[in-house]
Amino acid sequence: xxxxANDSGRDLENSYDPDNIFAKIIRGELPAFxxxxxxxxxxxxxxxxxxxxxxxxxPKAGGANIFDLSDEALRATITTxxxxxxxxxxxxxxxxxxxxxxNGSAAGQTVFHLHFHVLPRNAGIELGLHNRLTVDHxxxxxxxxxxxxxxxxxx
Ligand code: AMP
Numbered sequence: 001x002x003x004x005a006n007d008s009g010r011d012l013e014n015s016y017d018p019d020n021i022f023a024k025i026i027r028g029e030l031p032a033f034x035x036x037x038x039x040x041x042x043x044x045x046x047x048x049x050x051x052x053x054x055x056x057x058x059p060k061a062g063g064a065n066i067f068d069l070s071d072e073a074l075r076a077t078i079t080t081x082x083x084x085x086x087x088x089x090x091x092x093x094x095x096x097x098x099x100x101x102x103n104g105s106a107a108g109q110t111v112f113h114l115h116f117h118v119l120p121r122n123a124g125i126e127l128g129l130h131n132r133l134t135v136d137h138x139x140x141x142x143x144x145x146x147x148x149x150x151x152x153x154x155x
Pocket of ligand 1: 021030032045046047048049056102108109110111112130131132
């Protein structure tokens with residue numbers, strides 16, 4: 001264990017920066033293609049999707065990683081992740097849904113506000129590279145609309 005780590009694994013080299021990209025999206029300072037929002041959570045399209053329909057779910061509470069958030073905030077986030085994953089599955093006729101959550105840059109995390117990736121998967125379709133290619137914003141707007149429609153259908 002390094003000197004800076006503690007038993008909970010909380011210190012993954014990054015303290016929470018309230019000016020990170022996702023905190024700015026929550027505050028409305030940056031735009032996002034939102035699909036779902038409630039008191040505790042927000043879901044929006046990943047701007048560099050690894051597959052069509054790649055969606056992110058975040059808590060509104062600030063925390064860089066899974067060790068940084070209260071159990072209550074995590075419960076709200078995973079509940080929203082399940083709801084959004086179900087809508088993404090329906091909207092993209094996905095055979096499977098992959099849910100990913102990275103903690104620390106060594107694990108590949110690049111935005112240090114906790115988030116769950118929701119990725120629709122179909123046999124024979126590989127994931128694109130992480131954090132690389134941006135997609136036409138009209139396409140992202142259309143995909144967000146498809147997911148919102150599926151959420152409405154689910155009630
Ligand atoms: P991670 O590498 O797990 O921290 O994931 C960060 C994700 O955020 C990547 O998949 C990026 O494509 C995505 N991303 C970065 N900036 C934005 C943004 N402004 N809006 C939506 N997604 C973003």
